[in-house]
Amino acid sequence: MAGEGDLKLLGMVVSPFVVRVRMALHLKGVSYEYIEQDLFNKGELLLKYNPVHKKVPVLIHNGKPICESLAIVQYVDEALAASSPSILPADPHDRAVGRFWAAYVDDKFFPAWIGIMRAETEEDRAKKMSETAAVVEQLEAALAQCSNGKAFFSGDSVGYLDIAVGCNLFWLDAMRKMFGVVVIDAARTPVLAAWADRFKESDVGKEVLPDGDIAVEYAKKIQAYRAAAAASK
Ligand SMILES: N[C@@H](CCC(=O)N[C@@H](CS)C(=O)NCC(=O)O)C(=O)O
Structure with a gap:
């Protein structure tokens, strides 16, 4: 290092x-x-x-x-580490497209899946799931646009947009365990689902992505904290 x-x-x-x-x-x-x-x-x-x-x-x-x-x-x-390969693409247009989609991830994808997490009724959760599915379909299109048919958003190896999206994946695993919901569904968005599996198996996925169970534990703590705060009102 x-x-x-x-x-x-x-x-x-x-x-x-x-x-x-x-x-x-x-x-x-x-x-x-x-x-x-x-x-x-x-x-x-x-x-x-x-x-x-x-x-x-x-x-x-x-x-x-x-x-x-x-x-x-x-x-x-x-x-940092000027001699290491770049994370962002070299081409200015590719960089701009990467930033556009990274902003989309933070403005749309993150709030969408958090909405599923925070839903208080099954009906609300189903509504948030369908809102999230529309966002995930856009990400499927983004992957097709950015990857040119290669393994990752950034081409043959993990780069900027891969980590911008990929950092969310352990929470999707946690929600699958907690609520049985599948946010990146291989039937609806097969290319993105295959990418997610590849990303988790990549070096950075294996070394840095936390286990979904850690997020499950944290979510339970937050639920207990909110319940205690509501009860003390
Ligand atoms: N847009 C920010 C979001 C950072 C963010 O929301 N961090 C949360 C943890 S996931 C936080 O520190 N929350 C503390 C708070 O809201 O008081 C980024 O990309 O860094």
Whole structure:
């Protein structure tokens, strides 16, 4: 692993945004200190280095913070381990298309699957599932557009859009275990489903993607916390 000065990552183990950054650091082969944050009781470091949003991830490079996972991934790509292959595509149009779809993932896909997770009735969950299915169909089209028939969004190997989407996959596994729902359905979106299997089997998938069970445990803790808060009202 390459040394790049003092590099710290403020994170939370089940945050897909943090996982995304860990994937970028792994792809670049960069070593760093990981500091887990308690988001129910935010610590001094997080408040100091991300005073605007007070959210993880925050990468601190030689004392200077970078916030927002997609901005961090780009920073990691541009500023660290220059001799490692790039995460973002080299071609400016491909980069712009990658950024467009990464923004779509965060603006549409993440809120869609979180909606399934947070649904309070089966009826609501079914409604959120069908909203999410429409978003997933767009991602299937994005994969066809970006991959040119190759194994990953970025071509023959994992890159920017692969980690932008792939960091969410362990939560989809958790929801399958918790509610029996299949968000990336091989019957509706076969190309994306095959990509998801390949991504999980890739080096970065195996080394960095958390196990779905960790997300199940976390979701149960949140449910208990919300139930206790509602009962004490
Ligand atoms: N757009 C941000 C999202 C980061 C985010 O939502 N982080 C969550 C954890 S998954 C967080 O820190 N939440 C704390 C809070 O909302 O107070 C990014 O891409 O980094």
